[in-house]
Amino acid sequence: MSTSEKISPDDPRLTAYALGEMEPAEHSEFEKLLKQDAAARVFVAEIKRATHRIGVALAREDVPQVGAIRLEQAAIIAGRNFGKLDGGPLRSPEVPNLRRWLAKLFQFPQLYFTISGLAAACFAIGFIIWQANYREQPQMQYTEVDLTKFVPANAENVAEAKTEPEGGQQPASAESAAGVVALENGGNDNAFLAVTSEPLSTFPIKTGAAAYANVRHLIGTGRHPPRGAVRIEELVNYFPYQYAPPETKNVALPFAAHLEVASAPWAPAHRLVRIGLKGREAQKLSVAAAGGPLPPIAKDVKLQVEFNPSQVQAYRLIGYENRMPRKEDFNNDRMDAGEIQAGHTVTALYEVVPAGVEWKPENGADQLKYQTTESSALPPMAKARDGRKVAVSDDLLTLRLHYKEPDGEAGKQMEFPLRDTGRTFDQASADFKFAASVAAFGMILRDSPHKGAATLAHVTEWAQAGLVNDAGGYRKEFVGLVGQAERLAHN
């Protein structure tokens, strides 16, 4: 390669490279050229700075009032007077007045839109009901497109965060507050807790999902995300998982739990527990339901995990460093913070030190010892509930879900025990492997003391094992993101 071969400042590859838009091969080739061209390297750095400022400025551009179009408020509202839409009741009737709905539709000033809207709506009825019975095959035609508005965490940008939850959750606004992410100064990773002193753990049923897009953007523009931006529970919950909803045969249970345990890939002596919760699917979809509000299935939901001291020495909740729900997360004018909607999904991961493995608590307090169930360290709840001594159990843990019916005040409870059958990581499900890879990725980005033997190469390997269930291509995009992070690490 001739040393006089300089890159012209008009070369669009400079920006493509700066933005991480090149295929890996092309990227490496261009990088080689850059090595020989100091001026071009400087220019690339300037381009990166410029694109950052462009993004920041555009993020602050005004967004139209979100209240303009609300399909969920009243099926399809025709006509121009969107200002008439108020918050509306939380729960509107399942089936709207069809005649009124049609009449409003025909108020469209432009017949073109009316006809296309009606045709599409009729189409929708057929398609959506067909869809409800259709067994989906995962399709990967495009890499994932998912929009959130965000600004990279930056010392100057400290403002309210508006999170963007996925699935059945109601976000406050898709793009309010310019999507600026509050800069949190880390918050250390949760440490392992000894079961003897802390047998009960809790995690919130709702998480945000803004962190993933933020991390993706930062890495895409060549920056290492600051620790506070890497909220592992949000990374994990960004992705859809295949949890079956509860059976509705006899009792209308609001949730199904899917618990899985296998070895933690970054620390094979430890067990990794994946807790998945899925809320009941709406009844058969109709146009009304598709356009109407999601029915709530429960309120005042509280989750609790009790670990069995005869099987577990210590555990660690992965993510959720800032466990108290932030005001912004539940700042939603349409719904109670404690109300859960149909289809809601949440995944939590615990790393568990099983009995029989060498472990010392970080603060050096209690010594390692086996527990018998007669030990006074048993949680009082277990004693009081049964009124008798708890027998030795093989359970690793029990998940307890306290809730109330949406219209009720009586507290109800569901229990889900989990027994460890000793699966290795290889034997775990694809979803499990993928969730583990996302968690490991987060721990590496945070430089967590608990990342164990995990490397970005491992993350790719574990994620690829999870690519079988990739409706929408989200997971494939994640693998690409890990690749970008690797290149970043080597620069």
Add this chain to the structure above:
Amino acid sequence: MKAGDVNTQPTTYESPSFVQTAVERHQAPLLRYATRLLHGDADRARDVVQDTFVRLMAQPPSQIDGHVAEWLYTVCRNRVLDVFRKEGRLKLFETGQAERLTAPDPRPGTGMEQAESHAAMLELIGHLPANQQEVIRLKFQSGFSYKEISRITSLSVSNVGFLIHTAVTRLRREMAGQAD
């Protein structure tokens, strides 16, 4: 639920909130996008975006899941083109025409200097040719990749890259000039 059980059965990944989620996430940015394409006509933009979401309801979620945003923007853009076509306009942008929408003030409380520089940047963006503005916003405001922008706008990927590079280098130059 049996203890230790794993849900190995592939299940119907139903998404009753599919349209719901799409509306929540994309209605506001889509409105903004449509308003710009329609040169500030917010009323018509609402109609176009309304129509876009109605069409979304006709799509089986499995076909579209994962690239909802790209689909929405593409359909929205085509709807705008339809509107223009009915009026006798054949192109989305007149060549050489920059949009004359005023750049709105940035949010208060960000500090005067920052606010000024953001406002300055927004104004410079507003003076770019309309086709460059569109791809700049799709890239840096909506977060689409070159490939996605190419699909939305029907421009080639290299064309997209060229437009973005031209716009970015021009903005960089102008901002640097202003700093003096």
